[in-house]
Amino acid sequence: MTMLRHLCGPLALCALLLAPRTLPAQEAEGLRAAEAAQRALPRAPRLPRTAFLENRTLVAAALSPAGDAVAYLRERKASRALWLLPADGGRARMLVGATQAEQVTWSRDGRWIFLRGPRALAIVGVDGLSGVRVPLGGSERRRVMKLDPSQPAAVLLRERVAIGNGERWRIVRMDARGKRTLLREEARWVHDVALDAQGRIVALARFEGDHDALYRVRPGGTLHQVLRLRPMERIELLAALPDGSQLMAGNPGGDFRRVLRLDANDRLQTLHEDPRAEADLDEVVLDPRTQQPLAASYRSTVAATHGIGDAQAVVADIARRFPGRDIALQAGSGPSARWLVSERAATLRDPRWWLYDPRNGGLRRILDDPGITADSPKEAALARKVAISYTASDGRRVHGFVLLPPGVDAARAPLVAQVHGGPINHFRAGYDGVAQFLANRGYVVFQSNFRGSTGHGRAYTFASNGDYGNGRVQRDIVEGVRWLLAQGIGDKDRVGIVGHSFGGYSTLLGLTFQPELFKVGVAGAPPADLGWAMRWLVESGDQGDLPDRSLRQTLRALSLDATDPATRARLHAQSPQANVAKMRRPLLVMAGGADRTVALRSVVDYGARLRALGRPVTLLVEPGGGHSPVAPLAREAYLFAMDTMLQRHLGGPPPEPPGPRLREYLRANLRIAGPEFEAFATK
Template identity: 50%
Template sequence: MLKFPKSFGGRAAVASMQGIQCTLAAAVLTLSPASSAFADETAALRAAVSAERVRPRAPQLDRTQFLAKASVAGAWLSPDGRHVAYLREEGSNRGVWLLPTAGGAAKQLLPDTESAQLSWSSDSRWLFLSSPRQLSVLAAAGQPGSGVIAKLDGSWRRDFKGADPALPAAALVVEIPPKVSRLPRKWRLLRIGLDGKPVLLHEDAKPIVDFAFGPNGRLTFVTLAEKDKYVIYRKQDNRLRPAMRCEGLDRCRIVSTPHAGQELLLSTNTGSGFRRLALLDHQGKLTTLHTDPRGEADLDEVVPDLRTGQPLIASYRSTVAANYGLTPEARRHVEAIERRYPARNLSIEAGDGGNARWLVRERSGSLKGALFHLYDPATGGFRDILDDIAFRHAGKIVARPPESAMARRIAFTYRASDGMRLHGFLMVPPGIDVARAPLMAHVHGGPFNLARPEFSSTGQLLANRGYIVFEPNFRGSTGLGRDYLFSARGDFGNGRVQQDIVEGVRFLLAQGIGDPSRVGIDGASFGGYSALQGVTFQPELFKVAIAAVPPADFGWVLRWYSHSADQFTDGIPMSTTMRLLSLDPADPGIAERLRMQSPIANAGKLSRPLLLLAGADDERVPIRSVTHYAAQLKSLGKDFSLFIDTEGRHQLEDPRTREAYFYLMEEFLHRRLGGAAPKPPGKPLREHLRRNLQVKGSDLSGL
């Protein structure tokens, strides 16, 4: 929003549970279409789980290995493919480094920066660095001219949109007017050169969301947010002419302008159930160029040819990660890369020119961080780079978790009781008997977000401690198509969305995956809200819950958040977005339904142990939402624990708090579900717990 084994208890209990599982399995198949495809998918899930059984048991790793951050924060290929710029953290400093792709040692360009993102100029000579406060430029080859070129904070906030794709040595910034102003509100698109002088490209009373340029550097298209829709305008003779409308939360992100700037490549779901790559021609006709061949995922990323604007690669990453070459030559290169790194989550940047290399980022559900490789299209050769990446937590170097000890991330599908096909991920600890292992539902936040095919620190920690981990992409999750998103229909109380999570757990149990007597639920933000829902309304299933930064009344927090600040999503007010998603904050009927189904209104029903974590300075879920709920639980004599980071915001970023979160989770679940016991806390962690653990339930009373 706003993210162990025990026996069943004898042969009779085992026979009883097997009967329940068979009944549930039959119910699932009865309630869902009896298609051979679904039977094949379920068989594939069972086979994947069986394969995990024969792997060696993993050693218990230190929790800091799951918390540590990589020293390389990001890497970016220059447009000419001759250099990779990257950010490397050493202690409290974050430096900018440059590595030649043809070989040779990296050199440091800047010892310290606040920037977390780099952007290359179109001529590969300059790097733009943006921080919350300012925009700077850095010479890549040592030429003079580096320094701050624009302030980004202040009453007139500026958003850095990247380097100018048409003109070298220029940056693009959208200036956003203050919410309260004596003057009419105007959004401004600015081009800022190395001298720091802004050039006004477009000014409008409506939010500027996107834009594109012709080969001469002139602004040719601009996308404006107009109440509840986006309109792409063609700019001719300083006049705007509508080229395309995207209504009802349709997206139409500009990718590039091929054919001399007269046409647009778009990532859009207009006229389609899925976001796909489409071409908008000069007559306003929209033609689909590529969509997910598996028919499951929205388009995630497009790599265009930097000279012509033509698309080279389309990528999808919602259920499985896949890249597709869009020209015969690009297809050959992409297939070579995919063969070299099979079944991995690959992100590819293509350089342009005779000696250009390509940059490949390799990720996986079992790989913490990323690996970086260079690919030479001319020879088909590969070279590993940045292979000395270190991982640190609280200033100390720790080892990257070995992939051999990690659980594999298994994508699978199941059917809801109303027949809808749902997606999720499963992580099974290597070498365990799945029928006798505890099962955790780890729910993503948002709720308009999704679990992706990438590393989950919390999920892998739980798996390493012996828990099977289920990550559901309940209806309303993003990245899986328009129908998937809208099918939630605002039913985020104890309704259809929660049932998706519950039915996913029951489906797994019906396949013999997980011990039904040891099932828990956890999550952060909306995931924390779902965890509260689980132990409030489904206590027969969920025996324990861990909820971080959770709204105890989702409707109240939604109203508070939509009115507390000038909240926009790509230029559209959050309240409008929520209305289109059937969660209108101003609708009293919706508010009352969510209140009546909220954990706080049903606090008396809580009968399972609960661990709450919150930040006192949370900007999305106000702390009073959590403390009011905690006070109500205390007055009712409920068994719960409460940890409050006195300076924490919604992300709970303090390394000490993140370690406290993991330690409390380990201890709490060990006592209730029987997973591995945690390593005792050191003195700094004990002191942090002493200061911030406000309420100690029965499971944490000895801390």
């Protein structure tokens, strides 16, 4: 939930939903029908807080290039291990007993597995032999870029080389035995590269100081610029094809992110885009051998996956097996190789995994033993997530979602607006632990993908026009709440607002400027003055020191460049910090003691100002915590505190009592204890 990771970059209804866009009246009618259907269901049992912490036993899974095995990371208590499951139905065997890895990637020859964690890359042979271990990060800022598709078993690394007060960037190939080959060195940050079959870099995308650009790399190593990218245009180099063309994903020269081909004559062609003309491309599936695109997924309002070329029939058959679901696919190489299918939905905390055999259409569920799936909440206990669109007061269509708890009369239920971080981010059609937790307590949850959000094209992101104070962006959220109330969704006298990072900032805005609507707020890591926070982030925060040095340009394009005095003054004038005297609604603020995205001192200062004015505020600070809570106890405290606050002021059910460890955590870390938390205040 980091603010500038969301700025620049803490799952569902799907598949074959290709109907044309509906009119506003039809959407309202559909929403009311969905609410009636949910109201008629039995009331869901209240689940424990811990059921929503997303402590998934299965961390990651990857299909081998031949489609004959699945490698997966499985967590048991405090131990995480790498396992290998034969696709033919044999028993899984453990390859690594202890690892901190979070991602699994196969080598092209299927003999090695690359385990990527936050601090190291480890390479393991499927025969049980270990390869090398490479530290990541550090002064070299070493990162894994991608698998090297030209080699049997190698990855591409990007490394920083310090030269006096300057720096250069190296692209290095490293094979499974640790052999390193320098492929290129650049003075500028290289985002991505493409290699031909001989292992030569033939294209690269890099940051040019005030924009990104795509280059072809000529045989002698000189560069030929092909594309100059506009702000918020992004490309991903997927493959260099034998005919000299480049397969890419991105949005250059258009509004939506899509599958692209740059031919040998530098002409850009669209290979696939959202048939609904509504969503950005989210994921592309490639054939491991030919590097040809097989499928494309779009996940903004609905989640849909479509086949490309010869794979259309296979993907359509898989999608038919999972109506109303979001499917993520991995393909083996060749027409007879198996596919790995991840089944996801708003009502599935943990994905379900399947193997699909294109030879006979066979579908077999895997990785479903009780040790993996036992703690996942039953779908009947979770809320349906309905995609909506509503018309803002200036005529723009705004997208979002509503979570409707089963067995609840939405007209009589409290309504909570949940605002996403970023602001350059978006809610997706899938599972959201905080939203499902609130819905399980009987709250209707509204998630607005207000203008300025991603996922709906570049024009939608720029439609904010920099109006991130008490202006157009905030009005999109407020008008969405009022539209829902007009449809009979939510009790107008019991409306709250919650969010993290930019969502926390929006929470403060809502309580400050719309107190007649929002009765209570919960703000995680909120910047009380967005202009000050943006400037701090550029000059002092972690993300202000991004190696590509593009943050200032991104903010400038979005009219958020707080190094500009006029922009900073505009944002400050509309900020909760400058209007603190207007804030009278009860507020819970949560923050991390070592947050490098939103400065803790600014959060504490805002809380102290409210307290000095006698306002009802609570401040909970996680010692040593970052921008978002990670440790299980800190995340449970986050949910408990939110539950306590909303119950007191919106009339939800009493919170599940805290255990001894959680009670002690609250006593130790409440910097300011408002009336809702007097029982935990240090005497």
